[in-house]
Amino acid sequence: MAISFERALSVHSQALGVRSQRAEILAANLANTDTPGYLARDLDFKTTLASLQGQESPLRATHAVHLQPDGHTPGQLLYRTPTQMSLDGNSVEEEQEKSAFSDNALRYQASLRFMGNRVQGLLSAIRGE
Amino acid sequence: MSLFRVFDISGSALYAQSVRLNTTASNMANADSASSSINSTYRARHPVFAAQLAEADNEASGVNVLGIVESNAPLRQEYRPNHPLANQNGYVNMPNVNQVEEMADMISASRSYQSNVEVLNTSKQMLMRTLALGD
Numbered sequence: 353m354a355i356s357f358e359r360a361l362s363v364h365s366q367a368l369g370v371r372s373q374r375a376e377i378l379a380a381n382l383a384n385t386d387t388p389g390y391l392a393r394d395l396d397f398k399t400t401l402a403s404l405q406g407q408e409s410p411l412r413a414t415h416a417v418h419l420q421p422d423g424h425t426p427g428q429l430l431y432r433t434p435t436q437m438s439l440d441g442n443s444v445e446e447e448q449e450k451s452a453f454s455d456n457a458l459r460y461q462a463s464l465r466f467m468g469n470r471v472q473g474l475l476s477a478i479r480g481e
Numbered sequence: 482m483s484l485f486r487v488f489d490i491s492g493s494a495l496y497a498q499s500v501r502l503n504t505t506a507s508n509m510a511n512a513d514s515a516s517s518s519i520n521s522t523y524r525a526r527h528p529v530f531a532a533q534l535a536e537a538d539n540e541a542s543g544v545n546v547l548g549i550v551e552s553n554a555p556l557r558q559e560y561r562p563n564h565p566l567a568n569q570n571g572y573v574n575m576p577n578v579n580q581v582e583e584m585a586d587m588i589s590a591s592r593s594y595q596s597n598v599e600v601l602n603t604s605k606q607m608l609m610r611t612l613a614l615g616d
Binding site for chain 1: 483484486487490491493494497498501530531532538539541542543544589590593596597599600603604606607610611614615616
């Protein structure tokens with residue numbers, strides 16, 4: 353019986369990729385809290401991960417520019433809607449970005465823990481202990 | 482691995498905020514530097530921030546300090562006839578530094594610096610845990 357690493361780890365390794373990409377975007381938002389005219393961006397985790405897993409979106413698109421119900425294509429960076437726009441045109445709200453960043457970091461570590469347990473499971477299977 | 486880019490992004494923000502802190506320190510230090518001529522009077526300095534140009538639209542970007550500009554606000558004229566730098570009317574030119582604004586700016590800069598350091602620390606932890614995967 354062959355061990356398929358791909359199958360054993362796939363969801364979590366892909367989730368980690370999307371999580372780290374999101375961490376980068378949120379870090380950029382936090383870095384630009386004082387940049388005039390900067391618009392805060394974010395990634396839709398669900399649609400991005402679903403597209404990585406090859407799941408088809410609810411509406412079948414037969415052409416590249418067909419719109420999805422959410423109004424965006426997976427993996428595309430979206431703009432955050434601020435609750436209070438600042439005068440210099442900056443739409444970063446630090447508290448929101450901070451909480452999103454720590455939430456993202458926590459979920460990254462959760463995925464990591466799941467993946468680590470899978471690796472340990474495989475290791476003990478290999479050792480036959 | 483895009484987590485490594487967080488170091489570039491947050492690092493650029495740390496640099497930008499430290500430039501801002503430096504200009505604030507310079508402004509506060511020179512708030513009372515008197516001068517006899519208008520041209521040689523110290524003027525409040527402020528950095529100009531801009532987002533770094535991303536190579537693709539779908540990319541996160543750090544901060545750039547485009548430059549440091551001097552404030553155009555009118556200089557303070559103080560009547561001090563006994564001052565060695567006073568002109569024939571007895572007035573001395575004082576910098577246009579607004580100390581209240583500078584203090585608020587300083588607090589904002591130090592808060593931004595702190596939150597970027599936290600982002601760096603969290604990302605470092607995430608990477609360290611990733612390195613220790615399966616232990």
